[in-house]
Amino acid sequence: MTNKFSTIIKELESCHEQCLNSFKITKIKVFPKKKQCIVYFFSNEYLSDNVLHLIENKIESLHCVGSIILENTVKNPSINKYIKNNWVKLSNRVYEKIPVARGWLDEAECEVSDDILTLKLTDRIGIEILEMKDIPSIIQDIVFNDTGIRIKVNLNISDKLEHDKIYEDYYLFKEDKERQLTEELLKQNGSAVKDKADVEDSIIIMGKKILDKPTKINDIHGMGQKVTIQGKVYDIQAKCIRDNSTLLIISLTDFSNSIYIKIFQKKDSDSLTDKIKLHKWLKISGRVEYDNYLKETIIIPSDINLLNNTERTDISKDKRVELHLHTNMSAMDGISSPNEYIKRAAEWGHSALAITDHGVVQAFPDAYKYGQKYDIKIIFGVEAYLIDDEIEIIKNPKNIDIDKETYVVLDIETTGLSAIKDEIIEIGAVKLKDGKIVDRYHSLIKPQGVIPYEIENLTGITNKMVKDSPNIESVMPDFIDFIGDSTIVAHNASFDMGFIYKTCEELNLPLKNPVLDTLNLSRTLIKKLKNHKLKTISEHFNIKLLNHHRAIDDAKATSEILIELFKKLKEKDINNLSEINKLRCELLPQHIRPNHALILVKDHVGLKNLYKLISKSHLKHFYRTP
Structure with a gap:
């Protein structure tokens, strides 16, 4: 192995004689289980990233399987030269440990003086997050391991403080929202201050x-x-x-x-x-x-x-009948007792009321008692947890051989979890053909609102990064053109596609492509995993997941997972996209997100059947919820 590496260095010496004439391999470590090879070498000066990349590319010609790590030591280490030549590589090593650091370190200005590395950032949020994630210590340890020199890392504010305004705007926006919510509550409760x-x-x-x-x-x-x-x-x-x-x-x-x-x-x-x-x-x-x-x-x-505060009343001529009501028997949902609800319904002149707690019927005896007391008809019911045991792994599949189809594997980053309230801030996708990536798509998107602090922390995408980015109205039509008639692939596709379908509907863009969910596909093919998160499946297949929670990196990892899952499909003699949904019967109930269904009792027979249904759900089908 050492002889092969030495041959590679001799080939490169003709072009880079000055920096490679002192190159000497000191040690090689191979880790078969990790599929990793670490090459330790000595040189008079630190090699630049360009030269290191050339060496890595040449090493690939050895047909090595796995990752190659080059560790460079020098005779008289200089921190100035080390930082200048290795900052990109050093930053990437930080990102592998703390992906959220990317957004700020990419824009940081580096200054080195007397073994002190000063990173100047453009906003205070960045300093807070990098300090919270202990980035200075991580950088210090990496530099010490590489050079043997212990440096100090300082985080300072750059002279450019444009982002501070966005930071302040976010909290002003938050205060304004809280004020609006308070005023709305005051109106709803009739609690405006009296004159x-x-x-x-x-x-x-x-x-x-x-x-x-x-x-x-x-x-x-x-x-x-x-x-x-x-x-x-x-x-x-x-x-x-x-x-x-x-x-x-x-x-x-x-x-x-x-x-x-x-x-x-x-x-x-x-x-x-x-x-x-x-x-x-x-x-x-x-x-x-x-x-x-x-x-x-x-x-x-x-x-x-x-x-003399006037209590809220129902002045409607036609009184409503509440058909969806949670009492204090609904865990984490209701706080009032059946007595309080029924008494209020009687005060407002209502004639009937439905009790529909989550998966339980413990409130029924009290509800019946107070219904008799206040002359209110009680409609007995339940809000049941219902799972779709015919959930599709691929929606609207084509009748085409798996190897002949083109796939667009996508991932998005958003300002929150709600497709109705929140916005897309990043789209990343790779186009897969014949098992290879043939095209890529990536765009940051400027939202109408502000990216919340916790999302900045999770993704590393800051308000400053998207300040000059195009809006969703410009990006989505371009992205739909990129997709074309390909099959769309996403991990937990219901989340990503929920945002995309909503945006397409608002912009009147047609999108009826097949959609394959690698989350449900992996649940049927790799049942032994403790969970089926993207990170867990990546580790199972020894796939590198760099910069998790950045769209393009997650999309690339998902595409590699898709290739591995297709291999497992072929082992089951499934070679056509239209055959994949045969596996949905293998999805375990605990892997399917339950929906809520309202069940109301019509008569005494229905009440008896509801009791049977509740008993069976708790005794035979309980998993977190009945």
């Missing part, structure tokens, strides 16, 4: 009538100040303390924030618990303090007024 005219209708239950205009709870800052607030009571706790006195802790919200009201009531004073009830509106004037017991900011009131 002085409303005060005439208030009842004094402690102290005197309050004439001051209320302050939002969210705007309360500083201890010891006197404030006036008003809000809705959502919790009351009464505790007996020494001398039979009572401590009353009232939880109050005005939907901008919440706060505790703490009242000490003497034994012989009028009881406030008879006057202050849940869901009532209070206007309170008092002093702001910090409570060491509750570890919260509280108000000690001097005056309390009960506001």
Whole structure:
């Protein structure tokens, strides 16, 4: 092996004599299981990336299977020369460990002075993320392993601070959204702050009538100040303390924030618990303090007024019948009891109400009891978890031999998970023909909104990177032309295609191509894996997944996975795209995402059948959900 490498170096010496005349291979390590070969060599100076690439290309002529890693050591290492000649390679090694670093390191300015490497970034978000991911330490370790020199890595802000404006705009945008949401909640709950005219209708239950205009709870800052607030009571706790006195802790919200009201009531004073009830509106004037017991900011009131708040009513002539309702028996969904719902329905003049908890029927006895009490007809039902056991692995398949078809393997990055609310920010795709990549497509896309911080962190795609990119209206028609009549392939295709179909519908672009999902295909062909994430399947097939969560890199990895899955299809004597859906019967129920289906009971026979259905789903078909 060493002799073959030496031959390659002699071939290159004629063109690069100056840098290769001192080249000497010191050691070669081969790792058969990892399909990896590490070549350690010595030279007087660091070889440039161009020369290293030439050596790597020549080594490929040896028909080596797997990856080749070149480790270069020098006689008198110079950090300046090392960084200058190896920054791209060094950066790639960082990306392999922390893919999110790519977006910022690619745009960073490097300065080296006295064994100090200073990276100047164009935004503060980048510094925060690189420090959080401990990138300086990773770079220090790579440099030390290569040169034996321990350097210090500093992260500084560049003189160009254009991106700071985007950073600030994002948080202003976020605050504006929160403000809009609060105002909407205030309207829905009839909780807009009342003016002085409303005060005439208030009842004094402690102290005197309050004439001051209320302050939002969210705007309360500083201890010891006197404030006036008003809000809705959502919790009351009464505790007996020494001398039979009572401590009353009232939880109050005005939907901008919440706060505790703490009242000490003497034994012989009028009881406030008879006057202050849940869901009532209070206007309170008092002093702001910090409570060491509750570890919260509280108000000690001097005056309390009960506001004559009008409860929400249903003034419609034709009353609705609620057919989809979750009680507190629905885990993580409902918070109110059947009693509260049925009482409210009676107050609003409704005649009937359906109880449809997630996969359970425990609320039925209480619902029946209070239905009788308030003369409300109870419609018994359930929101069931339903799986499609005829799910297609490939949709709208062509009747064509697998090896003869052209495939476009795609991946997208988005601002979130919802195809309705969120936007595409990157499209990457490779075109596959005869088992080889014959074309590529890649484009960053400027969204209408702002890329959230967590998405920047996950993908490395920043607002600055997409600032001058084309919008989706320009990119999608071009991408549809690239696809042509090929079969589309994606990993978890329902996610990617959900965004693409929505965009095509908005732009009136036809797209009826076959769509193959490598996620479901891998679930039928490689059942032994603990999960079928892109990273897990890549590791199973020894496929390099560089820069995970970047579209073009994920698309390339998916194309290599597709080739391996096609080999397994041929082992099962499946050679035509139209035959792939025969495998859907091998998809395990736990691998299929459940849909929600509403089931309502018509009569006593239906109620009995519903009980049987619920029992069977819990006893025989339970996997995370019944």
